[in-house]
Amino acid sequence: MRATEILIEEHVMIKQVLNSLSRAKEYIENGKLPSKSFFEKAIRFSHDFSDKFHHFKEEFLMFGILAQKKKGYLDWEIGALRYQHERCRKCIKEIEAAVNGNIEENEILTTTLLENIAMYISILQRHIYQEDNVFLPMVEKLLPEEEKQFILEQFSKEEDRIGGKNMYESCKKLADELAAMIEDENILIEKT
Numbered sequence: 001m002r003a004t005e006i007l008i009e010e011h012v013m014i015k016q017v018l019n020s021l022s023r024a025k026e027y028i029e030n031g032k033l034p035s036k037s038f039f040e041k042a043i044r045f046s047h048d049f050s051d052k053f054h055h056f057k058e059e060f061l062m063f064g065i066l067a068q069k070k071k072g073y074l075d076w077e078i079g080a081l082r083y084q085h086e087r088c089r090k091c092i093k094e095i096e097a098a099v100n101g102n103i104e105e106n107e108i109l110t111t112t113l114l115e116n117i118a119m120y121i122s123i124l125q126r127h128i129y130q131e132d133n134v135f136l137p138m139v140e141k142l143l144p145e146e147e148k149q150f151i152l153e154q155f156s157k158e159e160d161r162i163g164g165k166n167m168y169e170s171c172k173k174l175a176d177e178l179a180a181m182i183e184d185e186n187i188l189i190e191k192t
């Protein structure tokens with residue numbers, strides 16, 4: 001598999017989780033709160049897969065090399081992608097703080113949870129769209145095959161460093177569990 005294809009495939013898994021979070025958002029908007037364990041799994045997925053496994057490869061390997069290639073011409077655009085990664089991390093921190101608080105009793109925490117889920121989904125959807133449709137095609141077009149091969153090798157080293165195939169499989173399991181959980185009405189608490 002090519003390095004760009006690996007990232008596109010990982011985006012599919014991230015979008016699966018965004019879909020589950022989107023369902024959770026609709027429930028909250030309509031007076032029902034998914035259980036704490038749903039959010040704990042979503043937070044774990046975001047830390048382990050989106051940040052450690054995926055964003056790191058983009059920020060420090062692929063887009064770094066692309067920026068060098070374009071000699072400063074893409075600095076703003078790549079800076080924006082990094083900024084979006086940071087904003088997503090901030091949303092997850094806020095989501096974590098809200099679900100660890102007394103959210104069942106506290107409407108302000110529920111509002112914090114809702115606004116950060118909405119922001120997280122929205123920023124990450126646009127971010128993935130831009131990567132899939134602008135940046136990854138640019139990598140394919142601008143980088144010679146040997147550089148793409150070099151990136152692929154770096155990806156593999158980096159993945160091994162953070163748990164390799166086991167890490168990928170456990171994150172896939174989390175994504176599937178989240179999708180199944182949000183279909184189960186027993187995880188919902190009345191929160192009007």
Ligand SMILES: [Fe+2]
Nearest residue numbers: 055058081131
């Ligand atoms: Fe990204």
Ligand SMILES: [Fe+2]
Nearest residue numbers: 007058128131
């Ligand atoms: Fe990405």
